[in-house]
Amino acid sequence: MKSRDSWAELYSFEVDRAADAPLFHQIYQQLRSAILSGALRSATKLPSTRELAAQLGVSRSAVVSAFEQLLAEGYTFGKKGAGTYIAPDLPEPFEAIHGRKKRTASVTKTVASFQDLRGFVDVTEQSDERPFNLGRTLVDARTAELWRKLSARTLRSFGRHHLGYGDPHGALELRKSVCDYLQAARGVRCEPEEVVVTAGTQQAVDIIARVIQSADKEVWIEDPGYSLTRLALVAAGVKVCPIPVDHNGINVTEGIRRAPKGRAVFITSSHQFPKGVALSMARRLELLAWARESGAWIVEDDYASEFRYGGRPLASLRGRAIQNALPP
Numbered sequence: 173m174k175s176r177d178s179w180a181e182l183y184s185f186e187v188d189r190a191a192d193a194p195l196f197h198q199i200y201q202q203l204r205s206a207i208l209s210g211a212l213r214s215a216t217k218l219p220s221t222r223e224l225a226a227q228l229g230v231s232r233s234a235v236v237s238a239f240e241q242l243l244a245e246g247y248t249f250g251k252k253g254a255g256t257y258i259a260p261d262l263p264e265p266f267e268a269i270h271g272r273k274k275r276t277a278s279v280t281k282t283v284a285s286f287q288d289l290r291g292f293v294d295v296t297e298q299s300d301e302r303p304f305n306l307g308r309t310l311v312d313a314r315t316a317e318l319w320r321k322l323s324a325r326t327l328r329s330f331g332r333h334h335l336g337y338g339d340p341h342g343a344l345e346l347r348k349s350v351c352d353y354l355q356a357a358r359g360v361r362c363e364p365e366e367v368v369v370t371a372g373t374q375q376a377v378d379i380i381a382r383v384i385q386s387a388d389k390e391v392w393i394e395d396p397g398y399s400l401t402r403l404a405l406v407a408a409g410v411k412v413c414p415i416p417v418d419h420n421g422i423n424v425t426e427g428i429r430r431a432p433k434g435r436a437v438f439i440t441s442s443h444q445f446p447k448g449v450a451l452s453m454a455r456r457l458e459l460l461a462w463a464r465e466s467g468a469w470i471v472e473d474d475y476a477s478e479f480r481y482g483g484r485p486l487a488s489l490r491g492r493a494i495q496n497a498l499p500p
């Protein structure tokens with residue numbers, strides 16, 4: 173190895189002060205890539221933090237943070253009073269796993285880069301109260317009073333068990349109530365074991381994206397559709413294929429043409445977002461037949477199915493009415 177004072181130059185390390193990534197992260201990433209690519213071999217001694225900071229023209233604390241992260245992740249180890257060395261038994265490089273021909277689904281999933289996540293919608297930004305604005309619920313005084321009463325009643329039975337961790341699927345009582353509701357309102361027969369309570373659609377989509385293991389496969393999303401579903405999928409590293417929506421809902425024939433081997437379809441069948449149309453019966457049957465044949469998942473966001481002024485509610489895709497209409 174060359175003399176110490178050309179260390180950073182030897183590995184062509186550079187920092188870009190104009191970049192979004194903090195300096196420590198840039199240094200960490202360059203060191204890590206040099207280790208993973210084999211440019212820095214196991215047992216090589218790293219320069220001192222002071223030396224490297226001077227070479228790169230950065231503060232010592234940035235280099236210390238980078239070194240600490242490498243140490244925490246097992247890429248390096250420290251010898252008391254003798255410096256920092258590259259570990260002999262490195263964690264398996266993500267890049268190597270990624271490049272393998274035979275890969276398992278769980279390790280192939282890529283997560284979105286920061287670039288992909290730019291332009292994400294800030295859901296904490298409250299829209300104003302004009303009609304047709306999104307993300308607001310109109311609550312009248314009577315409903316608010318009812319909520320108050322029910323909340324007070326619930327808090328009266330507040331007990332010690334509420335102070336510990338609960339079931340990660342959600343409280344069993346709540347899941348039973350969800351089943352009763354779905355049976356009565358949506359014709360869905362399900363058991364509490366099949367219900368998982370999440371913090372909202374975003375978390376649900378994120379969990380589903382992991383479970384369906386869609387590595388290398390596309391999923392159908394509605395076009396136009398709910399942008400937060402698309403963004404949650406992109407954030408989880410899922411490749412999305414937009415399928416056009418017309419007055420009958422998602423165009424299943426077009427979906428089959430564009431992505432016949434789609435791993436899943438994410439759909440707002442009862443009340444399409446943003447068009448407000450319901451998926452016609454013919455399309456429902458077509459979609460279910462395709463999913464059954466191809467083994468694709470249907471992820472039904474039964475969004476706003478309760479919001480209607482007249483007529484009977486449409487059956488959910490999971491509901492008995494439609495399942496019974498399918499050929500065996």
Ligand SMILES: Cc1ncc(COP(=O)(O)O)c(C=O)c1O
Binds near residue numbers: 307372373440445473
């Ligand atoms: C299509 C769709 N799904 C779900 C939701 C609800 O999302 P969350 O569970 O995050 O409140 C909305 C809210 O506007 C929506 O438009």
